[in-house]
Amino acid sequence: MATIDRAEVLITSPGRNFVTLRITTSDGVVGLGDATLNGRELAVAAYLRDHLVPLLIGRDPARIEDMWQYLFRGAYWRRGPVTMTAIAAVDVALWDIKGRVAGLPLYQLLGGRSREEVLVYAHASGSSVEEMLDDVAAAREAGYRAIRVQCAVPGSAGTYGVKKNGRYEPADHALPDEQPWDTEAYLQFAPGYLAAAREALGDGFPLLHDVHHRLAPLEAARFGRSVEPLHLFWMEDPTPVDSQDSFRLIRQHTTTPIAVGETLSSIYDVKQLITEQLIDYVRTTVVHAGGITHLRRIFDLADLYGVRSGSHGASDLSPVTQSAAVHLDTAIPNFGIQEHMGYPDLVAEVFHGGATYAGGALHPSEEPGLGVTYDDAAAARFEYSPKYLPVARRLDGSVHDW
CATH class of the missing domain: 3.20.20.120 (Enolase-like C-terminal domain)
Incomplete structure (x- = not known):
């Protein structure tokens, strides 16, 4: 049975910032998941690196539902955009792996x-x-x-x-x-x-x-x-x-x-x-x-x-x-x-x-x-650049909903 051998958090900025999770199985199959949260990219990257990636190593990549429940229901702190974006990256990467193993596009x-x-x-x-x-x-x-x-x-x-x-x-x-x-x-x-x-x-x-x-x-x-x-x-x-x-x-x-x-x-x-x-x-x-x-x-x-x-x-x-x-x-x-x-x-x-x-x-x-591959050499040319979303203020100077 193949297991998860490696999970890498990749950050690049080809015109804008992206965070990608790449999971590799013990038999060499690679899956990609997006972990980009606009203006809060590094928060998700840290959540993945420090809290989720250590939980993935050695687990069965085919058990997608169990992994989702483990990361969501098995945790005391739930929901919120950072947590759910990190879980999404794992989930999509595992679906990508499943499609590659099956030899089928994901929609099938x-x-x-x-x-x-x-x-x-x-x-x-x-x-x-x-x-x-x-x-x-x-x-x-x-x-x-x-x-x-x-x-x-x-x-x-x-x-x-x-x-x-x-x-x-x-x-x-x-x-x-x-x-x-x-x-x-x-x-x-x-x-x-x-x-x-x-x-x-x-x-x-x-x-x-x-x-x-x-x-x-x-x-x-x-x-x-x-x-x-x-x-x-x-x-x-x-x-x-x-x-x-x-x-x-x-x-x-x-x-x-x-x-x-x-x-x-x-x-x-x-x-x-x-x-x-x-x-x-x-x-x-x-x-x-x-x-x-x-x-x-x-x-x-x-x-x-x-x-x-x-x-x-x-x-x-x-x-x-x-x-x-x-x-x-x-x-x-x-x-x-x-x-x-x-x-x-x-x-x-x-x-x-x-x-x-x-x-x-x-x-x-x-x-x-998914039919998507990631080019490490190209990604290395585009360094992360901190960017914030704007803040709206009413004409009287008070903060308004963005």
Whole structure:
């Protein structure tokens, strides 16, 4: 019987920071797991090195479920993004190994195909409405069939989601960039630019928007009602998710679909939102919600209540997570849509293979396991660089939800 012989925590920064767990079995099979937590990468790396890796050596890599329970239920301190990201890295690496041993792509081990492709949405944004519409047009020309739209609020340098130099990367400062935020200006401006995007795209085109926790519940309800004529595919994170009862108020006032979950890390964090049907799409992701094993449980629960998946997939998640997500998206019955931002060219020098984009959709690799390999020589060229996510402040100087 093969056992886990080695587990390495690898850190590289080809355009942005990534943490990868590489597990090698006694018979030489290698599996990869993503352990990237944007702005807190080294916390997960230390958790893995100091607390989880010593527990893995000598264990049977085929016992994925038992390993998950051992690391989660067997521990006194549970949940939270650092813990769940570390567990996810182990879980995905073991699934990768299982696929490689079986000689099958991962989606085959998850029950086979439920669909032929994974619909994705692009990010389009601009510092002005005209620039935003140009970016929308570029996304359509690239074949995208669903687009998330953000535009800078005039006079607000802290507008969320707007690209700089062609890419959106919020963690780009050695210390947090403190950005001003004006909620009322956003509420006055956003419906208008979304209307312009809807006019450009036409009625049947999926149009998405991320509010990014910036509104109080009643403000979110007001916003959702104001954009109902635009038939958004969803409004994402309309209010902070800490008080999930507040989503009842939003539901009472608007029929605009709601997507929530990228900052949530367990089935217990989304249980109320799902079982009370307070959301339409759950955005938990492989790397931050305990891996394939646990995310599948979340999606199975969601399926019982008519809630679909819409997993987070920004470029702060490595190609390992993107591949794992697409394999899972391919298999589950209640898939909704998958976020897709792509990566800087440098990333492909470190991570080879994985999911491929074509015509508005991602397609899983047909190679065994995840179909991703890690290039140590290339990774060594890109040293870790500390980066923080920004902090939002109201115009009076007080801290606001990011």
